Amino acid sequence: MSRPLVSIGIPTRNRGASLAACLDSIRQQDYEPLEILISDNGSTDATQAIAEAAARGDARIRYLRHQQDIGLHANHNVCLDGARGEFVCVFHDHDERDPRLISEYVAWLQAHPEAGVASSNWEMIDGKGVVVGVRDHDVPPVTEGIAFIDRTIRSGRCSVGIPGAMIRRAALADIRFDPDAPIGFGDFPLWFQLAERSVIGHIPRRLWRCRQVPGAQSARTIESWVRDYDENLTRYCEGYRRRWPQREAFVGRWKRLIRRYAFWALAFEVGLHCRNPRAGAAPAPWSPQTTAELLAYRLSPEAFQRALDQLATYRTAASEYLAYAAMRLLLRSRLTSPLTWATYHTAAFRRLLKLC
Secondary structure, three states: OOOOOEEEEEEEOOOHHHHHHHHHHHHOOOOOOEEEEEEEEOOOOOHHHHHHHHHHHOOOEEEEEEOOOOOHHHHHHHHHHHOOOOEEEEOOOOOEEOOOHHHHHHHHHHHOOOEEEEEEEEEEEOOOOOEEEEEOOOOOOEEOHHHHHHHHHHHOOOOOOHHHOEEEHHHHOOOOOOOOOOOOOOOHHHHHHHHHHOEEEEEEEEEEEEEOOOOOOOOOOHHHHHHHHHHHHHHHHHHHHHHOHHHHHHHHHHHHHHHHHHHHHHHHHHHHHHHOOOOOOOOOOOOOOOHHHHHOOOOOHHHHHHHHHHHHHHOOOHHHHHHHHHHHHHHHHOOOHHHHHHHOOHHHHHHHOOOO
């Protein structure tokens, strides 16, 4: 029995060395047949030479170069548009993957023809490849579409990660990234639209590693990416309303959940700011659970004020008004230890606030 072709798209820009490592890791996958499309977003380093040499030595590789930066989402779309396989992966050039990832995903998707995408748990690594955190999602192997959308918006956490997922091309159809959307959470609307057509799959093993380093797209303050979260998910809600006008109740609920998550994410950042009194302060001695903790950044005075201002605008429930008033009182009194303490117990607070 012939095995289905898997297309691997690699959107890249000015990461020649990590692209070479990414291609080496793909060669270690225990699955064939593969096709590999490198979409070079106007790199000015050695990326072109590395990619062209790789293509000459491996007939599976196609190299496409854009003369100028077309944008992150548009470059991802090039990878999706160019895919010819039954299944499609988008591999970011700086992450790592288990050699069995593709074969396990193919087997899972073949066993679950109703699923549009499969993903797994993953590890967070630093620039040297040291594991600094994990993303273990307590979700069922198969989740119905509406339940997936609802859980993801409520929690702000998605069990599907774009650099570690496999998409069924027939389910993807014409769904693409919005090239004009903000970068943060830009993949959520794509997964949500897939969830409107199919179920979402999850393999409860860590099959890939996401690299977290300063300067990466994900290395941003919470107060900056909350704006992206709000815009991208609100755009999705408006599109859902147009596609499903009879489901207005879902849209109203999701918009409330967007504001609720944004408020508590910003509240966490206020506490985290108090927890790191010096620029570059070391993270907690136990395994950190958020990107903000992994990067141990310190907000500027301007960013801290923006976080407080956004907190005020996202208040809706009585509990949020009360929490905001308490935070302002503690900050004015310089009694910030309760805010710091709360950041060390985020899992408990997420359960209490039903953000899981």
